[in-house]
Amino acid sequence: MDAIDIETVVEPTLSDPVLIEGLxxxxxxxxxxxxxxxxxxxxxxxxxxxxxxxxxxxxxxEDGVADLVHAxxxxxETDGRDLLVLTGDHxxxxxxxxxxxxxxxxxxxxxxxxxxxxxxxxxxxxELVEEYHxxxxxxxxxxxxxxxxxxxxxxxxxxxxxxxxxxxxLLGLGMRRDIDAACLMGETSGxxxxxxxxxxVLEVLESLLDFDLDYESLEDRADEMEEVVGKIQEMQNQxxxxxxxxxxxxxx
Numbered sequence: 001m002d003a004i005d006i007e008t009v010v011e012p013t014l015s016d017p018v019l020i021e022g023l024x025x026x027x028x029x030x031x032x033x034x035x036x037x038x039x040x041x042x043x044x045x046x047x048x049x050x051x052x053x054x055x056x057x058x059x060x061x062e063d064g065v066a067d068l069v070h071a072x073x074x075x076x077e078t079d080g081r082d083l084l085v086l087t088g089d090h091x092x093x094x095x096x097x098x099x100x101x102x103x104x105x106x107x108x109x110x111x112x113x114x115x116x117x118x119x120x121x122x123x124x125x126x127e128l129v130e131e132y133h134x135x136x137x138x139x140x141x142x143x144x145x146x147x148x149x150x151x152x153x154x155x156x157x158x159x160x161x162x163x164x165x166x167x168x169x170l171l172g173l174g175m176r177r178d179i180d181a182a183c184l185m186g187e188t189s190g191x192x193x194x195x196x197x198x199x200x201v202l203e204v205l206e207s208l209l210d211f212d213l214d215y216e217s218l219e220d221r222a223d224e225m226e227e228v229v230g231k232i233q234e235m236q237n238q239x240x241x242x243x244x245x246x247x248x249x250x251x252x
Contacts, residue, residue, distance in 0.1 A: 004104045007048040012075035012112065017082040018209060019109045019117035023071070023091055023166050027188030029122030030167065032198040033205075034087040038074055040213055043085070047073035047108050053097030054090045071101075073108055080210035084112055091165050102169040106177060116180040118208075119167035120201050123159045124190030128232060132200040137163055137183040139175040147182065150207045159185060191232065195222040 022034025037043075049071040058066040071088035086105060092098045109117065123135050136152040138144060144154055162168060163183050174181035184204055186197035195218050206213055 001050060001052070003052050004100060005050040006104060006108060007050065007070075009045050009047060012044060012046045014075055014082045014084065014113055017075070017084045017112060017114055019084045019086065019114040019170075020205070021086045021105070021117065021119045021166060021170055022121075023086070023088055025091075025165060025167065026122035026124045026190050027186070027192070027194035027197055029186045029188055029194055029197045029201060030120035031087055032193065032195060033120050033186075033201050034085050036198065036202065036213075036218055037076055037078075037083065037085055038087070039217070041076045041078050041083075041211075043074040043076045045072055046075045046084075046112070049073070049088075049101070049104060049108070051092070051097070051101055051104075053092035053094060053101060055093065059089065071105070073112075075112075078209070078211035080212075083209075084109060084114055098165060098169055099173070102166050102173050105166065106170070106173060106179070109179075110177065114179065117170055117174060117182075118205065119163075119170045119181070119183040120205075121163070121165075121167045121183065121185045122188040122190070122194065122197055123185040125187050126190060128189050128191075129187050129194075129197070132197055133187045134200050134204050135159065135185045135187070137171060137185070139171050139179075139181045143180070143182055146208070147204075150204050152184065152204055192225065192228055193221075195219075195225060 020034055022030035024031050054069045058068050060066055069090055074085045076083040076085050092101045134152050136147045136154055167183055171181045171183055184201045186201040188194040188197040199215055199218055
């Protein structure tokens with residue numbers, strides 16, 4: 001296998017598609033949002049991207065069948081814009097790998113007609129969130145007014161340290177290709193999978209891209225997480241140490 005291997009599954013018919021990226025990150029906000037789009041709209045797997053920068057493992061489905069880990073592109077038809085949704089279970093294992101993979105992702109997007117993209121992710125607050133805000137970053141200052149009109153906030157020096165991983169590089173490398181790129185980041189505690197933060201990000205996308213979502217199943221996941229949040233708040237009130245990732249393991 002090459003360092004990066006792009007498998008063509010089908011050739012989709014897309015009209016002026018917008019690339020939506022949602023890979024694992026803080027609170028799994030971007031991944032959860034991207035996968036919810038695949039659940040709620042008619043979608044079709046069009047590309048698989050394999051890379052030696054992904055962990056050396058296979059995933060196992062419910063029937064016990066193994067598959068080498070990879071990222072996926074899905075063509076999605078909404079009642080508004082056509083989308084090309086990028087998601088997966090892993091990001092690259094090195095700095096160079098992030099660059100190489102992001103370039104490959106952009107190659108796929110451009111080959112399928114993408115001229116605009118949104119990278120989705122989370123911004124950790126370090127504490128439980130009651131009112132969810134969405135922060136933004138753009139490659140063109142002319143986009144700020146449109147995003148602010150949808151409630152996206154642009155704050156000085158936030159997120160601290162910038163936007164890392166594929167989400168950040170999609171902006172930086174996309175800008176060098178003259179792709180109109182923006183990042184939408186939902187505030188999240190960073191302690192656990194956060195469906196409410198994912199919904200806040202999706203609601204911005206709804207308005208920007210003119211489609212409609214039913215959030216019933218996402219609300220069900222949020223209700224499940226409320227029980228976990230209640231336990232965290234109880235621990236905080238008792239002055240207990242915050243739980244570790246293993247304590248808060250959650251399968252969304």
